[in-house]
Amino acid sequence: MPELPEVETVRAGLVRHVLHRPLAAADVLHPRAVRHQAGGASELHADLQGRAFRAAVRRGKFLWLELEEADRDAPVSPDHALLVHLGMSGQLLIQPPASPGTPHASTALPAAEQLARPVTSTTAHVRVRLRFVDGGQLWFVDQRTFGYVRSVPLVATDDHAPGGQGSELPLVPLPAAHIARDLLDPAIDVPAVIQSLRARRTEIKRAILDQALVSGIGNIYADEALWRAELHGTERTDLVPAGQLAALLEHARAVMSEALAAGGTSFDAMYVDVDGAGGYFERSLDAYGRAGQPCRRCGTAIRREQFMNRGSFSCPACQPPPHC
DNA sequence: CATATCCCCTGCGGGC
DNA sequence: TGCCCGCAGGGGATAT
Structure with missing residues (x-):
């Protein structure tokens, strides 16, 4: 999407x-x-x-x-x-x-x-x-x-900015009241997101794709953020140090911000703005869709794995899967 | 409750 | 040429 x-x-x-x-x-x-x-x-x-x-x-x-x-x-x-x-x-x-x-x-x-x-x-x-x-x-x-x-x-949500200054509760659609703030929202409470991530007992890619924890991240930008953070998606959230989770979220914010500046990622005519124009971020992707191509950090061929019934792209050398 | 799996669809490209 | 399979950016609705 x-x-x-x-x-x-x-x-x-x-x-x-x-x-x-x-x-x-x-x-x-x-x-x-x-x-x-x-x-x-x-x-x-x-x-x-x-x-x-x-x-x-x-x-x-x-x-x-x-x-x-x-x-x-x-x-x-x-x-x-x-x-x-x-x-x-x-x-x-x-x-x-x-x-x-x-x-x-x-x-x-x-x-x-x-x-x-x-x-x-x-x-x-x-x-x-x-x-x-x-x-x-x-x-x-x-x-x-x-x-x-x-x-x-529209209903007022009970979440608010850390500090809560001048805080009128934001109005959100009732059916979307469970959706968390996203990383481009100035009022997002990142330390709270890190805490809820660490409280989860699941894999890190599942967690950052969970729109109730932090919203806006999908399969492309999840893979891009994990590549930048040098983390494998099956890493357990409760075993990743808080500092690494903070870095991962910052990478996710940065990559989405850069993609926005480029007008988004368009592989085809399906992803276009209201005037029908596509974006240019595809050429900037480091992991997603690059199976077999060299990692831009170390040259190792990017691998594709099946995860949550969809493709996941990562570098075997920079992002080794956790051993069980 | 939190977490995981299964589906909802249409169309396209690759292999046979 | 044509058929079949796998695959696609998501999340709501169920299972466990």
Whole structure:
């Protein structure tokens, strides 16, 4: 999936394009996209119709668009948002008002790419179409349908910054209330994360992929952080010294920050921002996807192992597995 | 409770 | 050419 840097790239694009524009309709083109919405497509439409977004917010890989109040004079009601999870293959694509947004005329892509692109790839997988009153659209596109959109109430979380100064509790979507802060969140309490990591009795890669412990890290950046920290993913969390855990988290933060600056990691047209453009971080990866290629630190061939039913890439020399 | 496994999907590339 | 297999950036829902 888009991991934290890719989702943040999408969020920044939403801020530039979709705030304060009233919605005319939400069209659900594939039922799986709204499978977590109790009332289904009709409820999503009813919750969005006539409303506008006031902010685009992200925590880890969870993204949501806060809704402006429908009626300023209405009695106080809980804040609501449109929650979006991109899953493995989700995209949000802007369709400017100038274009009718028909499936055959995507202006989200550069002209040259439009001509080269088969009709099938992106446009065939539009799952939800948000139509703005001004004629523009926001498409939720998702080939593998692991992603979803859903209107949700926002709730105040009880976690807060260390020191807790000026601390209003942040609003998060109710279904994502269990998601921990991520490493690019200025209010994250890193020492507390290290403590909960050490309290775990599991392998280190499992732990840093657990979104309830620290969010935003996925398979790519987990492997990159482990490579930089010279740790093997099957190392037990409770046996890794706290200093090494701190270094690992700092590497994860740094690699995601660098990837964000490069526009994210795009292996293909699946991982793109709201304008359809991909990022350039793939060329900077040191471990992920580099099986058989020389480690950039010591020259040993990077190995690929099966772990948690997916690939894990590491250097056999720099990251020896713990002996049991 | 914490932790581990299993699935949900579609499409693509490689081997036969 | 075509079929079958493995593989893909995630996490929710169940098992233990």
